[in-house]
Amino acid sequence: MLKKVLLVFLTMCSAVALLFIASKNAVGDHVISLEEPVAFRISVIMTIVLFLPPLILSFFNHPLINIINVVYQSFIVLTFIGLMPIGFMIQNGMTTTLFSFIGTILSVFSIWSIYKYRSTHA
Numbered sequence: 001m002l003k004k005v006l007l008v009f010l011t012m013c014s015a016v017a018l019l020f021i022a023s024k025n026a027v028g029d030h031v032i033s034l035e036e037p038v039a040f041r042i043s044v045i046m047t048i049v050l051f052l053p054p055l056i057l058s059f060f061n062h063p064l065i066n067i068i069n070v071v072y073q074s075f076i077v078l079t080f081i082g083l084m085p086i087g088f089m090i091q092n093g094m095t096t097t098l099f100s101f102i103g104t105i106l107s108v109f110s111i112w113s114i115y116k117y118r119s120t121h122a
Contacts, residue, residue: 004058007110011076012051014103018083019043021095051076058114066114073111080104 019032023040026033032043054076057069080103087097 001059001061003113004110005055007106007113008051008055008058008073011073011103011106011110012048012055014099014106015047015051015076015080016044018096018099018103019047021099025090025092025096027090054110058110070111070114073107073114077104077107077111080107 019040020034023032023034023043026035032040034040054069054072057065057072060066080100083100084097084104087093087095087100090096
């Protein structure tokens with residue numbers, strides 16, 4: 001159980017780090033920037049709130065809850081995968097691509113740990 005919670009927490013930390021990187025490399029008027037601290041703070045809080053369901057669900061071991069957790073985290077994986085090509089399109093986007101890749105790997109390992117935990121304790 002600790003491994004499941006830790007992987008979801010690390011994925012959340014990589015998403016927040018990706019927000020910091022994206023706001024540091026802001027290229028336009030309609031993007032997140034560190035120069036607007038209120039909007040940036042709201043974005044970080046929204047990201048943390050969106051990661052609360054899988055974080056809370058990873059404490060439980062019921063099969064239905066694990067399935068819901070896997071489905072929720074697969075949307076997170078798709079989001080990180082969608083951010084990878086964006087890193088190639090923006091200037092100085094290699095760090096964005098790197099953190100997207102790290103977030104994808106952490107999310108996949110988190111889903112795998114839920115499956116592995118379920119299969120060993122079934």
